[in-house]
Structures are given as C-alpha cells and as structure tokens.
Amino acid sequence: MSHDADVVIIGAGPVGLTLGNLLGADGVRVVLLEAGAELVDYPRAVGIDDEALRTMQTIGLVDEVLPHTVPNQKIFMVNGDRAILSEVDPRISEFGWPRRNGFVQPLVDRVLLAGLGRFPNVDVRFGAEVTDSTDDGSAVTVSYRTADGATHQVTATYLVGADGGSSPTRKRLGLTFEGETRATKGLVIDVNNDPIGTPHAVFGGDPKRGYATIRLPHGIRRWEFTLFEGEDEALVEDDAFVFGLLRSHVPDPEALDIIRRRVYTHHARVAGAFRVGRTLLAGDAAHVMPVVGGQGWNSGIRDALNLGWKLSAVVRGLAGDGLLDTYESERFGHVSQMVAISLNMAEEMTSHDEEFARERDRLAAARTAEEREQVRNQAFKPQPHYLDGAVVTAPSPTYKTLPAREVPSTAGTLFPQPRVRTTDACEVLLDHATGQGWRVIMWDNDPTAFLGDEVVAQLARLGGSLVRVVPTTQLPWDRVHTAESVVVVGDDGALKDWFDARPVGAVIVRPDHIIAAECLAQDLEATLRQVFAVAHVAQPAEERGEAVSAGAVAS
DSSP states (O other), rough: OOEEEEEEEEOOOOHHHHHHHHHHTTOOOOEESOOOOOOOOSSSEEEEEEEHHHHHHTTTTTHHHHGGGGEOOOOEEETTTOOOEEEOOOOOOOTTSSEEEOOOOOHHHHHHHHTTTTTTTEEEESOOOEEEEEEEHHHHHHHEEEETOOOOEEEEEEEEOOOOTTOOOHHHTTOEEEEEEEEEEEEEEEEOOOOOOOOOEEEEEETOOEEEEEEEETEEEEEEEOOTTTGGGGGGGGGHHHHHTTTTTTTTGGEEEEEEEEEEEEEEEESSSEEEEEEEOOGTEEEOOOOOGSSSHHHHHHHHHHHHHHHHHOOOOTTGGGGGGGHHHHHHHHHHHHHHHHHHHHHHHHHHHHHHHHHHHHHHOOHHHHHHHHTTTTTTTTOOOOOOOOOOOOOOOOTTTTTOOOOOOOOOEEEOOOEEOOOOSSSEEEHHHOOSSSSEESSSSSSTTSSSSHHHOOOTTTTOOEEEEEGGGGGHHHHHHHHTTTEEEEEEEHHHHHHHTTOEEEEOOTTTBEEEEEEEEGHHHHHHHHHHHHEEEEEEEETTTTTTOTOOOOO
C-alpha cells in the first residue's frame, strides 16, 4: 500500500527531532509536523547525560552538540544555611561520555533540526497544527491545519506523538495520564553575562524558598525559585518581585541581563499505554517528571533511541510489527522509576516544611563515606535494565572452566563504550569502530567460526557487524588472519575487564547499544537465533516465497 510517509511524527521538540534523525539516516520516509512557526526558545532542560550524548553520537551530531555543553558539571546540594548536604560529581565515562553535563537546550534543538537537512526523505512542516488522526488498521491518516487556515492530510504506516505533556495525540487516544501535579510551581530566570562566574550548580533546599542556580554554556546562568501556593504566575513579569528573589544571590539584581523568564508546573505522570494500534507516544507525551532530577529531556531521548531502530526495522520489512510492542514493555518500567526518583528529589529540595528539612539534614550528615561516594557518582540514577522485550536472558553456565561466581546477566543493560584502536592504529570510541547497528562482539575469537552462513547473512541484512576484540599487541596479526567481514578492534583493558568479570565470551548488542544477549562462544549461533526470534526479525522474502515492498509491514 502506498502512503505519503512511513512515519509521521507530531512535535518538533528534542524527541521528535532525534527520532527524525534516527529514521532519516535509515532512509525511512518521515513527515514531521510542528504546530509552532519555529522551535521553542523558552527556558527548558539544562542537563544532558552520558546516554543522551551517546545518542547524539549515534545520529552523527555529537560534535555539533558538544560546544553547547559544560562537561562534568558538579552539583552542590545545600540546606537553608548553605551547608553542603551532598555533592554530585561523577567522573565516570563508561559509555564514552561524561555522566553529567550542563547544556543549553534551545541551541541543541537547533542542531537536531539542522541535522534533518541531511536527509531528503525527511519533510519538516512548521505551522502545521494537527487536528485529528485516524487508524484504519492498515494506515494512519493525520489531518492538520496551516497558518492560512487550509486543511491537509498525510497518510503513514505509523504515527508517533511527541507533542509534549499536554499531548493532543494522547488525549485523542483516550489514554490515562496517571500521577500527580504538585501544588507549588517554579519560576525560571535565565541571564546573560553570568554575574557569579563559577562552573558548578547549586540546589538549595531552603524551606523558606527552594532554589537552584546553574551555570550554563556561553555565559548563561539559570535560577529556579519555588513559588508558594497563592503566588500569582504574573509575578514572573514583576521586576520588583524578581529582583527581590535574586537580591540574596547577586550584588546587583537590577544590572542583570535577563533573557528569559517563565513559570512552570511540577508534573509526575505516566501514560496508561505507549502504543495504541499504529500510534505510539514518546517523550513528555508519554511521561512527565519534575525538573529537579534533570531526567525529563534525557528520558525522552532514551525513548527516541529505543523506538527509532524498531520503527526503522519494521517499516523496512526487516522485522515484524510485534517488535513495536517491546517499546512499551521496555520503556514503561524505567520511565516509572525516573518519575518516582525525580518526584522524591523535588520533595526533598523544595519542601517548605521546617521539620522535614531538619530530618533531611540529619540523614545527610549521617551518611557513611560509601554512601557519600554513591551520591557523588549519581548512583541514585537507575540505568536502563530491560527484562521483558527484545532481550534474551539465560542462567550463568556451570562448566568447570568457569569459576563459581554469582554474576547477574547483563542482558537488557547498556554495553560500555571505551576507546579502542582500529587496525589502522586510530584511537576512537567503540561505536565509531564497530558501526552503530546490530553487533556481535567476541573476545579474541573470529565470530565467523561460530556462525553459519544463514545467520551471518541475516545479520548483514539488518546492517549488523561482526566484531573481534583483541589486545592491541595482536592487532597486526589479526588484521591479516581474521575474516575480512569481521571488524577487529584493539583493547588495552576496558573490554577485557568487562569479559573477565562475566562468564561469557560473546555478546549481542542492539542498535540502541542495549545488550540483547550474552553467551559462551559455542552457544553463539543458537543465542543469536533466539535474539532474532524475540526481536521479530523477518525471514528474507525469498525464504517466504514472497516479495516485500518498500515501506510494507513485515509479518
């Protein structure tokens, strides 16, 4: 069936833009509809994490994003007397990038929009307000109105609603949005020519009025203040009120170059479903959380990365429609964790209850050195761990070759991304060396020795790669003696340590860098076949005795 597009995306926020870049790179035909005349420029997210930067790397835009970031930005959590309760300062880069970074979202959004210009198959339409969408079981028809009042329609195989927390798409589907909206709101102020000049952020848990002050790139500083119940939102435009808030923070509030100010509401909600038929929700349309945890933007980017490769595989006939069901089964639990953590952090740092604040301070002072280190390394932020979806878990093998150890399976977690050496002696991040798609990675084994021609061909159809990791000392030898179809990378310890810590010699990594399965070398083919099954990977058309047309949904 011929449609105008493979995928229609509603919303040119960070999630819609990221998803458009992921699909565009795979040749998927995308129409992106945005009601506004241009990108939103008001104060928004200020923290980008390591997983999101890895996604920017995946879509080939990380070099353009990095100039708008503050790497390894430290956070001080303080009480009303400015005593330090905790420090968040993770210096870990297991996924290739700093774990915590400040950034200017409007500038990064512009990078994402400009990135879509690389793909003639992606059509971005601003000033396109969606008024309706219908799913007839074989296609989705989206109706929208342009600024001149004219109405238009576009048909697609799938629709993604990335249209924000008030998502009309979610409402049209009749989905619940369970959770809570906090009574207290926040006031955000951004200024040019940072009057403080320090590189870190401070979160002030002052029961008299909670606040945050954050250094952003390009000389910008952000303040966020808790508003009391009964304080009118119109106060955001009252200079006397705003200057009064800032008077205990800067020498001369009246001299500040205020560039943006806005009131926002703390929501903590999750949609009842992320998929209905051929319509899927992503980002704030599917979940919203208080800004204190700094994970709203990043959670949306995780949605886009998880959904992107799955949509691409399905519309290109490489996987069956059932693969899209794993988007909700994987993302729902992790997002719910993030919402709960963000809500707890918001309550801890913005409560007006003096007794609550004293108990919080007491508990912070009683932390052990180990607990303080966990906070420093941001251990409170849960990593994705997908137990139900396109992953295969297996009990640890019990062969005498392996020491008896209780080692949990890593299936469903992110595979690390250290720096490695290529056969031409270049030092690069792992994803650059191996490619961004499916990967079969083995420690010092040639994967072709353990895989039959059929599964190798199937992996190739998916755009996957076979990877042999060897000590760098072996690179000259393996460059000559390993099959030409295998990518050989040299490792000076990080990947060897990863394999040393686990009773496995092979790992299967998905396009979103999630470990689909791990196994011993001899079990590789059987495990890869299991992965193909749970990922609904389609058989080649010639094996089914039929043709798969472009954009068709594989069975």
